[in-house]
Amino acid sequence: MRRSLAIAALLLAPFLAPAALPAQWARVHEQFYLQAPHNWVFRDQYQAADRLFNAFDYGHAILYETLWTRPDAPAALLEQKEYDFLTRKVLVKPPRVPLEEAAIEPKYAQLAPEAKQMFEWAHILHRQLYDVLADERLDAAGKDREVARLLAYYRTRPDLAFSARPKSMKLMQEQPYSLAFRRAYPKFNGLIWAYHWLQVGLYEPLVVARSQPERQAGVRATVARFWQMLADPPRSFPHQMPMTPAVAPAFSARYPEAAIVFDNLHSMHDVISDILANDAVPRSRKRAEILLAAARFRDDTSYVMSRDAWLAMAGHMGIENMGGPAVNFLPGLPAPTVTYGAVMTHDDRTGAMTGFSYGQAVGGGHAGHAAPADSAAKPAARTSAPDPHAGHHAPAPAPTPAPTPAPKPPAKAPDPHAGHKP
Amino acid sequence: MRRSLAIAALLLAPFLAPAALPAQWARVHEQFYLQAPHNWVFRDQYQAADRLFNAFDYGHAILYETLWTRPDAPAALLEQKEYDFLTRKVLVKPPRVPLEEAAIEPKYAQLAPEAKQMFEWAHILHRQLYDVLADERLDAAGKDREVARLLAYYRTRPDLAFSARPKSMKLMQEQPYSLAFRRAYPKFNGLIWAYHWLQVGLYEPLVVARSQPERQAGVRATVARFWQMLADPPRSFPHQMPMTPAVAPAFSARYPEAAIVFDNLHSMHDVISDILANDAVPRSRKRAEILLAAARFRDDTSYVMSRDAWLAMAGHMGIENMGGPAVNFLPGLPAPTVTYGAVMTHDDRTGAMTGFSYGQAVGGGHAGHAAPADSAAKPAARTSAPDPHAGHHAPAPAPTPAPTPAPKPPAKAPDPHAGHKP
């Protein structure tokens, strides 16, 4: 029996609390996401984008855990070691499933489980909205109905839900602890803002596309834009918190309540970073400050603005300071100068074009180097390069389908003719 | 014993050849890819792009199988049913591993196993080149050395290797059977050309990038461009076979032998499509025509051109007819108009900006609405929108880091200020 007691004492030892910390009793509970036919559609249809969000889970979590558990570590721990791990490993080979954040940030999760679960509940809303907007089986009305259901389900947890009233930037940027994170960790802060840019920005191609192929192409373009932000940090990162109405204006106009929740969510991410990073907040006060900020982000009275003021503020902050718009930045494909599948003949010795044996050059304007009707939409290089199709015509002219001018051509395309013998 | 014989006869029955077909004895053998430390690096580092290539395997294979086994099917079988399956299912959720093409095209594989294995051997070269160029552990000299090794290994199979001499387009486009495929199946033909655009185009960002983040961003952009081609088929597809020196000029200049092999490979893809799609070639002749074309693509004498002629021909065919260049089409990110992480203050009632409490507007030119030095690189909308930052300065001016102007701004960015109260 004495041995049993000794074993029991040994087993229980790790559970004895450090004397310095007051006992904390938290009872917040987890809840399953809304069951619906659109569950996991985004994961299914946009795998690469979806996995990035799994990687973002890791980035947010390791940030808080490091700030809390390594308060004396040099800035390089986050700015170089973790940043490189995130951008060269985790984002490049993102996790296959949404992560268990409690396993990445166990100590932060113990510090403020209530705040952690607010994020988790809002992230579930984020994910489920992608599902609805990605579901090709739903028409516009169906999507609106399902988004309304998701928001209603989100509201069933008032202990976790962010307010649907816009909050002033003062709550985020003008508190005593504010700005500590962005000053000390500009690269990591920029990375988080780039995450938030994509998290709200990705709604925009899903909303504005008119067909499934456009949606697929649009999401890829927005994801490519995110990667572009990583090429020269922190210069290439957003310089301000990306605001949903600026980055995703069509989404925000259609689902303003969701857009406001996400702006509040992303604000609170920055606030907690500041509280954890700011040495002026003693460790014994950090939990209390986090819970205070969390309560202000949930209530409908602290630091609120009208929706019009929120829209104006987002505009004045400047989309150019937030990474730019999430759609319509990719120029159109170049307009072809021959009919589809035309067969040019070439001199085998020089490679020079000698004529067409099938199809023809498009637009009579090519013949005399005159600009065709859509010349404004042509790559700039075209106008300064000799047109090898000039003067050639198909032996038997076929009806000429006029190609639709590409809406947004590249400002400058490399000229493959340069350096080649014409 | 009689029962045993009956069972044996039953089991052997399916092996008896249809009387109409002459017996064919083929002995071409499969060979493992070159073992190297860079094996599967591209798959590891560029998962989404790599999986697209698995999907392309399926597209190529189902095309040949359908053309061979369903010669009387309506064009809609390929142009609609298979096309939709490919673009809405297979490309969207591409296979996780390279496919076993023989399982997709069993009858085509029986028709011309020698040609099938030529493709397979060249596809292995394709894949292994991505690995080398994606491997961040190799410097430029190391990559050149490994590419040379891969080409030497490729050459160890003269029964399978494509010639490293450029072939005239006559071999592809001016044979008696030519053009049957592109005429009858313009969408599917365009899809194959888009595949070939990406298969050679993806080398270009890998070669031209100066860092790992640039390479990652560049590959995403090229992939996004591919998806853009699917948005409005066939108009948005290449109108000519994409030629490697046009689509990937830096790659072609550095590794001309590989570029020539791929152009020959992609030519032969089109040739076999034409042979299979052209009813003028009787079914009993298709194997012979395929083997004849395959021999011409392997030898160094049939339809050859000089490298200079090949480059000229690719230029004259027109990059604008091949889907455009594979890099440098994505505009630069917008140039921010505030210092990094600047804190603007806002009127909580209207949202209007009232000043800066941290940081400041970038460039004194903002103050008087005069164009800053980089105004030409600004989104067009900026110049016609009131500048909310004008006249505001940070209470305590900090050193102003001048942001590098973005090299290629979007031609037009949506103006978030429009419709908002200034």
Added chain:
Amino acid sequence: MSRRLAAGASAAALLALVRPAHAQTDFYNTDAGRPLTIEDAYPVERRALELQAAPLRLERALGGTYRWGIEPEMALGILPRTQVEVGLPLVYVDRGTSRTAGAAGVDVSVLHTLNVETLTVPALALSAGALLPAGPLGPDHAYGTLKAVATKTFSNARLHLNAQAAFGPGLSLASEGPVSGPVGGNTLELSRWLAGAAIDRTFPLRSLLVAVEAFARAPVVRGEEVEWNAGLGTRWQAAPRWTLDAGAGRHLTGDDRGWYVTAGAAFSVGLPWRAR
């Protein structure tokens, strides 16, 4: 089969295969038997319905007896931090010369977690369960269990403690004297008491957990000594809705140091919901 043999087989199957089934889809929430005997203090999420689709178990005990089990279970998060669960263990006992198959009772339980872990307080849970008579290999009477669970998380590992006691008329089984041999494996319910600890380590980017455990139990069968056991296991989130698990364990004391292996897959959905 003699009556005594039948009773032995029945008890063996029962002891080996029936456990309080706190199944959870999430790889991070370990569950009794999936893969270890010692579980953590967390229930399934509120409004989650979880189905144990293919929970297999193979056990070897004395005399080369192989026992195969399939244990369909479902768990429901009915209230905050509270789940109810129902399991129907199906057992196939292969004694070489004789084989027995059938249901081995119906298992119902409720687990309530008192609190969420904080820096100073571990997560604590209480569980009450019953094994009800059903099927040819089920018990003759209902048995009850009470259990306390604690979970404490460190930066690199978690520690779980379980303590459990059984009650009910079924304990009169002991009056029949020892069965043909000690029973192997993951035997909780019909211990007079059971106590043990598990340590697990998570690889969060792989959504993978590996765990080891050690526990002691006092079998109800009279004359048995306290039995020590060790096990190891893993759980993996294969997809958002699917968790796979595998485990193995062995007796460390007694004449027969039997072993077992388990493998399972759990699937979860949410309850239907509509806005009022």
Added chain:
Amino acid sequence: MSRRLAAGASAAALLALVRPAHAQTDFYNTDAGRPLTIEDAYPVERRALELQAAPLRLERALGGTYRWGIEPEMALGILPRTQVEVGLPLVYVDRGTSRTAGAAGVDVSVLHTLNVETLTVPALALSAGALLPAGPLGPDHAYGTLKAVATKTFSNARLHLNAQAAFGPGLSLASEGPVSGPVGGNTLELSRWLAGAAIDRTFPLRSLLVAVEAFARAPVVRGEEVEWNAGLGTRWQAAPRWTLDAGAGRHLTGDDRGWYVTAGAAFSVGLPWRAR
């Protein structure tokens, strides 16, 4: 253990576990035992080296005897359409009251494919193998086998035929009379002859193959009748270098309708190469 029992156990292990091992990484190239007895006509690719990393087999035969096997193998594509292979089967026989473990011989073989399938000619292959004495459960003498394989591919399925005969001094085992019972499972080598067919169907986008087989064999043990067997299995390309397989089968005739399950993983690399 009596000498007769030992001989029986040895033969049983041998018969159950040793097969000509034409392992191939590619999920599309089935291999004897991975997952079915009946294999296809294709070898590993030239210059490929393939390692069977964890080929497990569990078999139940008469009297509740469980046999566990691990069969490390390696195959090498040494020449066009030609592979050589070496296997070292390790066996653990659990008869309840007695257990035996050890190597069960060394298995070497060569397979040569004559041709590639065309519209009119199926793929044909010939294989020659030997099981050499080694280990406590290995044979006393070397045995040889000769085998012919044909594969014919249809649009939706493939058909494979195998025919095999054995020779060597080991056949004198038969003179000792019947062993304690018929042996279960995937027993090729010590059949006087074996013949059978398999049909497989591929899901190419999933890199998954499912297959069924039926085959007959004449055991060398005198007095045994021709034995019919059926099996099913699957192979899956888990990664470019990794193939997983699983199978199950059963005897359809005889007193003891034993069964077996298998699971394996194969890994492949290429031989080093340098330009001359």
